[in-house]
Amino acid sequence: MTKKVYIETVGCQMNVLDSELVIGALRRQGYDLTDTPADADVLLFNTCSVREHAEEKTYSSLGRARPHKHRNPDVVIGVLGCMAQKDQDAIRKRAPYVDMVVGTGQLAEVPALVEKVKATREPQLAVSLGRADAGRHEVEASFVSYDPTRDPTMRPTPFQAFVRIQIGCDKFCTYCVVPSTRGPEQSRPPEHIWSEVRQLVDQGCKEVTLIGQTVNSYLHEAGDRRTRLSDLIAGMHDTPGLERIKFVTNYPKDMTDDLFDVVRELPKVVKYLHVPVQSGCDEVLKRMKRNYTASYYEDMLARCRERVPGVAVTSDFIVGFCGETEESFAKTVELVRRSRFKNSFIFKYSERPGTKAADRYPDDVPEDVKKRRNNDLLAVQNENSRADHREQVGRVVEVLVEGPSRHGERVTSPVKQLTGRTMTDHIVVFDGTERLVGQTVRVAVRDSSPFTLYGDVLTEEVIGVDGEDLPAQSSRPRTPRFSLPLVS
């Protein structure tokens, strides 16, 4: 009988990619993926530690897996990723039936560790060194970037893929666990990345999203050759068959003009930049150790919009960080009002043991105040999102069709509601047949909500250029059926 593996993933794109790669490796060992935990021989939980809520989610899932393990003692339960690196022994204290704890830097070992658990029934722990445990080189070497052969069947869509270009982070924002859970910042050699992109494109991939915690800090030095993110992008841009290049997440201090120039000049590069500011108050930014002021960020934003006309910018915010007064929060609200982000991800501060903020500053903003600030900021952002989306109405946009919308998935007729994204990362919903999935089509935008555009696919005769105004707007308004939440 085929062996089955189940995986649950919490967290960022990096975790989504790690899960794809781990499952790809286990499939090569003869495992089939199942979405039913009770059918699985191996249950994996790929975890996130950025907020306490994410950790609690994993502990709840582990609790639900316990009866399955109790009934089937041969089942292997593994905790992977950031929590594994951060909590190590603590996980087995709280969930003693966990068989493997595998950090972000040891994912390549998962298939062998599964076999070892099966053979020995002994718990397995594989994690990297802590950042203060040894010299930089040794710690770096213990965090191994996991970049095996790609398996297109492991992705939700074979024509879109994440590509890791960097691991770790050296920014040490005081609130954040990432520098310890993912280790020192290390950029992959450009040749490895270009070769992975060529392999993905040969497998039918049309869009790559380059990922790193601070992707625009990417720098690879070999002898006297320095490769920056802009060089890396330019080096893959002409890959035949590749249609779109995205990259996330950007650090505001590293938004250099060479990067703006490739975004403007190279047609396959998406005109969309995610550049989290976190707060609009200088004192808060200082306590966060973000290394810039609000006016530095706003100058960067102005430069970005001047050098890349039509660019869409999005941001992250933390509300209720230590010592955030009503006055400091008001500065964040005003920054959001002025900045016209396409959308923002807003998080309530979650104190993370082991971070500088947890050591130095009391978590002194009450939960109900954090919640209110979250809602207030969201309301201001939503006004901007509505205006931003309304501006797109009447335009013709290029959409890479991703699949049926949530509504479309339930429809049985050949014409379904489909969804895709524009070159500025706007979500568009329109009617079409599933034959369009994976294709780039021109869509005339006729209506909008704060998070979604609604449109009609153009026939060949009416194709215009991206962003060109239509002669006349359709007046067929439609009830929005699909939206993305702003708070995750």
Ligand code: SAM
């Ligand atoms: N490296 C990216 C950057 O600096 O912009 C973001 C990485 S982090 C995984 C994603 C977002 O989570 C951050 O931008 C921040 O807004 C949020 N975040 C990180 N630590 C947090 C904490 N302790 N509490 C609440 N939100 C947090």
Ligand code: SF4
């Ligand atoms: Fe965390 Fe700051 Fe690094 Fe982003 S830049 S991963 S928020 S330490």
